[in-house]
Each structure stands twice: as C-alpha cells, then as structure tokens.
Amino acid sequence: MRYSAIALAFLLVGCGTGTSSLPTITPAAPSVTGSPLPDLQPRLDAIGVLLVDCAARLRGEPVAPADNCTHVMPDVTGVIGEVEKQSAKLPPAGRAALAEVRRQLAEIGSCEPWFAAGGASADAQLDAKCKKAWDALFSGYSAVRNSA
Template sequence: MRYSAIALAFLLLGCGTGTSSLPTITPGAPSATGSPLPDLQPRLDAIGVLLTECAARLRGEPVAPADNCAHVMPDVTGVIDEVEKQSAKLPPAGQAAVTDVRRQLAEIAPCEPWFAAGGVSPDGQLDARCKKAWDALYSGYSAVRNSA
C-alpha cells in the first residue's frame, strides 16, 4: 500500500497540477557533505509530494475512501519510523523535527473524520483545531525532509 502511495506521488509530480498557491515540501539547500540519509531521500520526497497534493484536497472536497490522501498518515508514520531509526545521523534540528512530527501525528489522529470530509465540519472549533494540526504536521514534515 505504501508503494502505491509513492507511485501515485511520482505520477502526480510528473503530471503536475497546474498553478497552485500552496507551498510544497522540497529539499532545502544542498549541504557540502550531502544528505545524512541518502537511502531515504526517495521516500521522503514522495511522501512530501503526497502531503502537498493532499493539502490541496483540504478545500472542502471530500476525500474518497480509495484516495491515497485518506491513507497519508500511515505513510507519513512509516517514513518517520525509518528516519527515526537513523536519527543519530541527523543534525540536532532534524532530531527535534522527528520528535515534533511524532507529536503532530498524535495530535492529528482525532481529525481523521475531518480530513476524510475534505477539511470541513459544522464545528468551527474542530475546523480550527484540525487545520492547525494539519499545518503543524506539514511544516514539521518539511523540516524533517530538509534536515535529512
């Protein structure tokens, strides 16, 4: 299932989605020493693309059960598990970012129905809380990606 999400992410990247004002998760400036986790770069990039594509879905359009966006949290968790196993290779900021993403994944878990509904609900407080959790997860994942 993870590989299908990665394949979709590459497909979406190749096809493009037109002009978008959404931020994207992209690699930071290359370091002189290279990536501390070169073996994980393809997965980190693919999940970053998937998160970027899923962010566009949070505009009120329900997420179909077969849509990979409905399964993005397990994909993020899987790649963060792999990064965490090798986190000693990351700079301190990257290690802190991994910890932050773990916390953010726990915070967004109650928002699964909100996410499946396209990022809207009749409860304004739930909308605000879940949007904040999504934004934090997106930002945290970007920090992990850029440090790796």
C-alpha cells in the same frame, strides 16, 4: 503499501495540480557534506509529494473516500519511523522536527472526519484542532525532509 505510495507519488508528480499557490515541500540546498540519510531521500520526497497533494484537497469541500488524506498518514508514519531509527545522524533541528512530526501524527488521528470533509466541518473546535495539527505536520515534515 510502501511501494504503492511511491508509485502514486510519481504519478502525481507527472500529472501535476496546475495550481501554483499550493504549499510545497521543497528540498533545502544541498550541503557540502551531503545528506545524512541519502538512502531515505527518495521515500521522503515521495511522501512529501503526497502531502502536497493532500494540501490541494483541503479546500472545505467533501472528498471521495479514496482521496481522504488520512490514507497517507500510515505512509508518513512509516517513513518517519525509518528516519527515527537513524535520527542520531540528523542535526538538532532535524531531531526536534522529527519529535514534532511524531506528536502531530498522534494528534491528527482523530481528524478523519475533517479530512473527509476536505478540511472543514460544522465543528469549529475540530476545524481549529485539525487545521493546526495539519499545518504543524506539514511544516514539521518539510523540516525533517530538509534536514535528512
């Protein structure tokens, strides 16, 4: 599954979405000392591409089961787990973002119906909860990626 996510990410990068208003996970400017986790950069970038692609699907329209963004969450969890093993190398902001991503991954687990509905449902509470969790996950992942 790990390598299929990376392959999918490269495929998605090649195809592009054609929409410039989508959020992106943009790498921070390289530091003088380099990345504290250089071995994880390719995976962090690949998962970032998958999350950006998910953002494009969250437009309030039902998505095909294969496009349900909950399928990406195990890959996010996996790479976050690898970063956690080396978290002592991260700056304090990166460690805080890592804790936030872990918290949001736990909260987003109940959002599969919301993802399947493309980021909207008939349940206003579910919509609010899942949108908040998604936004926090996306923002936190970007911060983790940039600190690593």
